[in-house]
Amino acid sequence: MEPPSARRGQEPAAAGPGRRRFLGYVLAASTLTVAAELGEAVLAPDEAEAVVPSVPGPAEIYDLNDMLTHATLPTANLITIRIDAAGTASFALPRSEVGQGITTSSAMLIAEELDLPLERVRVTLADARPELLFNQLTGGSNTTISTFTPIRVAAAVARGRLLKAASLELGEAVDTLTAKAGVITSSATGRSLTYGELARKAAAVTTGRVSVGLKEAAEFKVIGTPQGRVDAIDAVTGRKKFAMDLHVPDALPAMVCRPPTINGTVRSVENLAEVRAMPGVTDVVTVSTGVAVRGRTFGQCIDAVRALKVSWGPGSAEGASDSTIRDELRRAEPPLPAVGLLTKSVDARFTFHFASNSALETNCAIADVRQDSAEIWGSLKSPIVTQEQIASKLGLPVSAVTVHVTEGGGSFGRKLFHDAAAEAAEISKATGKPVKLMWHRTDDFRQGRTHPMATSRVRATYALGQVLTYDQRHTSVATDFGHGVGEIITSEAARLPVGDLTFSETIFALSQQTPYNFGVVTQLLSEVDKGFNTGSMRNIYSPNVRCAQELVVDELAGRMGKDPYRFRREFAKDERVRAVLDKVAAVGNWGRSMTAGTAQGIALHPEYHACVAVLAEIDCRPQTTGRKVRDAYTGPRVTKVVCAVDVGLAVNPQGLQAQMMGGIMDGIAITLSSGLHLDDGHFLEGSWDNYFYTRQWNAPPELEIVVMPPTTGQPGGAGELAVGAAAAAVACAYGRATGTMPTSFPINHAGPLGFEPLPTTPPIPASPTDGLNRAF
Amino acid sequence: MPEQTFILNGKRVTVDIEDDVRLLWVLRDVLGVTGPKYGCGLGVCKACTSHINGKAFNPCSVPVGAVGPDDAITTIEGLPATVGKDLHPMQEAWLEHDVAQCGYCQPGQIMTAVAKVRQAREEGREITEADLDEIRNVCRCGTYHRIREAIVAGAKKY
Numbered sequence: 001m002e003p004p005s006a007r008r009g010q011e012p013a014a015a016g017p018g019r020r021r022f023l024g025y026v027l028a029a030s031t032l033t034v035a036a037e038l039g040e041a042v043l044a045p046d047e048a049e050a051v052v053p054s055v056p057g058p059a060e061i062y063d064l065n066d067m068l069t070h071a072t073l074p075t076a077n078l079i080t081i082r083i084d085a086a087g088t089a090s091f092a093l094p095r096s097e098v099g100q101g102i103t104t105s106s107a108m109l110i111a112e113e114l115d116l117p118l119e120r121v122r123v124t125l126a127d128a129r130p131e132l133l134f135n136q137l138t139g140g141s142n143t144t145i146s147t148f149t150p151i152r153v154a155a156a157v158a159r160g161r162l163l164k165a166a167s168l169e170l171g172e173a174v175d176t177l178t179a180k181a182g183v184i185t186s187s188a189t190g191r192s193l194t195y196g197e198l199a200r201k202a203a204a205v206t207t208g209r210v211s212v213g214l215k216e217a218a219e220f221k222v223i224g225t226p227q228g229r230v231d232a233i234d235a236v237t238g239r240k241k242f243a244m245d246l247h248v249p250d251a252l253p254a255m256v257c258r259p260p261t262i263n264g265t266v267r268s269v270e271n272l273a274e275v276r277a278m279p280g281v282t283d284v285v286t287v288s289t290g291v292a293v294r295g296r297t298f299g300q301c302i303d304a305v306r307a308l309k310v311s312w313g314p315g316s317a318e319g320a321s322d323s324t325i326r327d328e329l330r331r332a333e334p335p336l337p338a339v340g341l342l343t344k345s346v347d348a349r350f351t352f353h354f355a356s357n358s359a360l361e362t363n364c365a366i367a368d369v370r371q372d373s374a375e376i377w378g379s380l381k382s383p384i385v386t387q388e389q390i391a392s393k394l395g396l397p398v399s400a401v402t403v404h405v406t407e408g409g410g411s412f413g414r415k416l417f418h419d420a421a422a423e424a425a426e427i428s429k430a431t432g433k434p435v436k437l438m439w440h441r442t443d444d445f446r447q448g449r450t451h452p453m454a455t456s457r458v459r460a461t462y463a464l465g466q467v468l469t470y471d472q473r474h475t476s477v478a479t480d481f482g483h484g485v486g487e488i489i490t491s492e493a494a495r496l497p498v499g500d501l502t503f504s505e506t507i508f509a510l511s512q513q514t515p516y517n518f519g520v521v522t523q524l525l526s527e528v529d530k531g532f533n534t535g536s537m538r539n540i541y542s543p544n545v546r547c548a549q550e551l552v553v554d555e556l557a558g559r560m561g562k563d564p565y566r567f568r569r570e571f572a573k574d575e576r577v578r579a580v581l582d583k584v585a586a587v588g589n590w591g592r593s594m595t596a597g598t599a600q601g602i603a604l605h606p607e608y609h610a611c612v613a614v615l616a617e618i619d620c621r622p623q624t625t626g627r628k629v630r631d632a633y634t635g636p637r638v639t640k641v642v643c644a645v646d647v648g649l650a651v652n653p654q655g656l657q658a659q660m661m662g663g664i665m666d667g668i669a670i671t672l673s674s675g676l677h678l679d680d681g682h683f684l685e686g687s688w689d690n691y692f693y694t695r696q697w698n699a700p701p702e703l704e705i706v707v708m709p710p711t712t713g714q715p716g717g718a719g720e721l722a723v724g725a726a727a728a729a730v731a732c733a734y735g736r737a738t739g740t741m742p743t744s745f746p747i748n749h750a751g752p753l754g755f756e757p758l759p760t761t762p763p764i765p766a767s768p769t770d771g772l773n774r775a776f
Numbered sequence: 777m778p779e780q781t782f783i784l785n786g787k788r789v790t791v792d793i794e795d796d797v798r799l800l801w802v803l804r805d806v807l808g809v810t811g812p813k814y815g816c817g818l819g820v821c822k823a824c825t826s827h828i829n830g831k832a833f834n835p836c837s838v839p840v841g842a843v844g845p846d847d848a849i850t851t852i853e854g855l856p857a858t859v860g861k862d863l864h865p866m867q868e869a870w871l872e873h874d875v876a877q878c879g880y881c882q883p884g885q886i887m888t889a890v891a892k893v894r895q896a897r898e899e900g901r902e903i904t905e906a907d908l909d910e911i912r913n914v915c916r917c918g919t920y921h922r923i924r925e926a927i928v929a930g931a932k933k934y
């Protein structure tokens with residue numbers, strides 16, 4: 001139906017005649033230190049040739065990742081690799097590791113190009129580097145896309161220098177030498193030198209530019225092989241250090257007594273002196289977000305927060321509830337185009353409730369604010385924005401604020417923002433002491449950022465076996481992009497074919513794709529209400545927008561008398577999409593006979609120069625939905641998931657499978673069980689037994705993830721990729737098992753509340769005391 | 777201030793702190809043992825799971841005063857020593873299955889897994905799918921499937 005289209009331009013960079021050259025640097029240093037520019041012209045996307053029945057949407061020509069990659073071009077600075085006398089390569093990655101495995105994949109790139117064993121590569125996280133400007137944002141599943149070439153270039157420069165140094169040292173020509181596993185050996189004499197022995201000799205007195213070639217894909221020995229995480233041993237032994245595990249002198253625990261409604265403000269505190277005198281408490285101060293308590297232990301901070309008697313002013317969403325926001329969204333929904341009298345159409349409206357992007361590690365940061373300087377520690381995906389905004393708030397020059405990026409206990413969108421770091425800095429300044437600030441779990445759900453509530457209206461028209469038009473109007477509570485993506489757009493938006501859209505509308509246009517030939521396709525975003533603390537949640541719009549679209553696809557297939565898989569296959573725009581679809585259908589035995597109340601669902605999702613298909617099987621029979629687990633939501637069970645993923649080139653297939661697995665668990669949660677109930681200006685959920693993220697009793701017992709062979713030769717994004725397809729496949733399976741297309745998510749949201757809400761005053765509950773009774 | 781004494785990872789420790797402070801904070805904030813993580817402080821998420829006299833429990837939900845001088849507390853840091861090795865077989869299984877993503881919940885997951893296997897064996901059987909379904913530990917990265925695989929494999933190692 002279509003020549004291999006938009007992706008054709010992304011052939012492996014080195015495929016042409018002669019090996020492509022890249023520029024790197026050797027830096028003046030006492031030991032071999034090499035560098036490359038982050039952000040590289042080779043990553044520039046080719047323009048697509050629009051010869052498909054549907055005109056490609058902006059996201060197909062130039063998507064969010066292209067923008068993130070391009071934004072780095074004019075401002076990129078150097079990333080450096082250092083080889084020490086022990087033969088170890090060290091690299092400070094200017095990105096945030098929050099579980100997605102980028103320290104491992106970055107180490108693999110270095111090991112590959114440097115011919116050094118993986119365990120001899122040490123990747124740490126760089127402090128905020130303001131000179132990198134836009135280029136220290138971890139988001140949009142962009143890390144591997146934007147660093148794949150620069151990291152390899154730097155490693156190749158190092159390898160070349162080491163070979164040259166060995167040649168001088170041994171008195172033999174470079175072409176008689178081979179580098180392997182950190183040792184350079186002469187094929188003529190058999191003499192050898194280790195990288196460690198050569199590290200000083202290979203060092204440069206002056207900084208200079210070097211031209212290097214990179215390995216061809218056929219030469220890869222590390223890239224594309226399954227590797228365990230480089231930090232796995234630290235994780236399983238408890239040695240991995242997160243922000244709250246760091247010891248910073250005198251940084252005592254601190255917590256904040258927060259308002260009963262979203263963003264309420266402190267009017268007055270009745271019993272400051274009394275709380276200051278409580279055991280362990282050192283300080284109690286009013287800050288912009290509530291009343292902060294500093295003490296010897298977090299346990300004593302919890303007690304002090306609970307003891308505070310605070311009079312609160314109204315918040316930013318006073319009186320709001322799910323139903324008032326639903327009404328507000330409906331009023332703001334733009335109209336859909338009229339349908340001709342003789343045209344058949346599918347019309348649907350979907351509602352997606354607020355959801356929490358809270359990680360298991362709650363918002364937290366350490367701050368040590370002095371008279372003329374400040375030091376911050378935290379898991380931060382936009383550390384430069386953090387540094388600049390904290391400096392401005394403290395009235396310090398940016399250079400006086402040091403921001404250390406720590407390992408993160410999950411992010412899911414949360415750590416794009418620096419709410420805890422800003423708050424910690426404010427408390428440290430107010431108390432004049434270092435603080436280790438941590439949010440309570442209950443606050444993290446109730447006052448922390450959320451994925452905004454939204455509706456999606458869809459109208460698709462069809463005739464004579466073709467889909468003629470597809471219109472989608474996504475109306476959402478505003479998403480906060482204040483973490484720095486906005487700055488990128490400021491500089492980039494003018495270059496894009498998106499006209500004078502707002503920031504959010506631009507992000508929407510750049511991230512939303514319809515992977516099917518559905519004639520004239522129009523997808524638009526409208527936003528309302530800025531009263532909520534929002535952000536992205538392992539994707540911004542895709543899980544909702546694509547879930548709605550895939551449900552409509554099932555409906556269209558049904559109306560047109562076609563099988564859901566074959567319908568998708570027939571209308572798919574892209575061969576890569578068709579290949580992953582075929583793979584899950586074959587591996588998952590699509591169409592197999594299933595008992596009443598159980599069904600399969602199939603869906604796909606293209607984004608981040610990658611695509612994924614998911615086949616899910618669900619069990620909605622009463623004996624399953626009626627399972628009893630204490631303080632839990634059981635509901636329908638996804639019994640099996642098969643996923644096929646094509647990221648162009650998987651640097652670490654095992655890490656990629658892990659990312660798909662996580663995305664699938666998220667997709668199951670947002671479709672079936674995990675949402676926030678907004679009631680009278682606050683969210684009801686306050687613990688993991690209220691907010692029903694996937695637990696073991698919801699997890700699919702059978703899971704298979706197929707990594708497709710390399711296609712484009714360039715890595716695409718993976719971190720967020722699976723969520724939309726998994727959410728949609730589960731929704732489609734649910735629709736087929738129950739005979740009714742679900743239209744409100746999560747599916748359990750409308751049912752009776754599955755828990756007794758915690759009080760809002762005091763804002764956080766006391767820790768239990770009966771833990772020994774539950775020991776097993 | 778009251779004196780609290782108990783056995784931590786094989787060594788007797790004494791701490792000056794009020795009786796009602798939950799053990800998690802005594803471990804983390806006073807003793808600097810940071811393997812057990814805070815995920816809720818409500819006995820729900822299980823990120824702090826450790827062992828008391830060999831049984832899994834949540835130190836966030838136990839006042840330090842309730843722990844006696846002869847009670848043996850084992851955190852993830854002390855788990856390998858309970859089998860006299862550098863790594864417990866369950867930790868090895870975790871590495872072989874590359875379970876961890878962010879890793880924040882994994883110390884608690886491993887401590888729960890070891891207790892679950894022990895509990896099943898005390899009932900004269902090996903771990904089952906139903907046992908795995910009972911595990912309450914939250915993993916927000918969604919590593920549930922690899923956790924299940926690692927527990928089954930780990931149980932076969934000892």
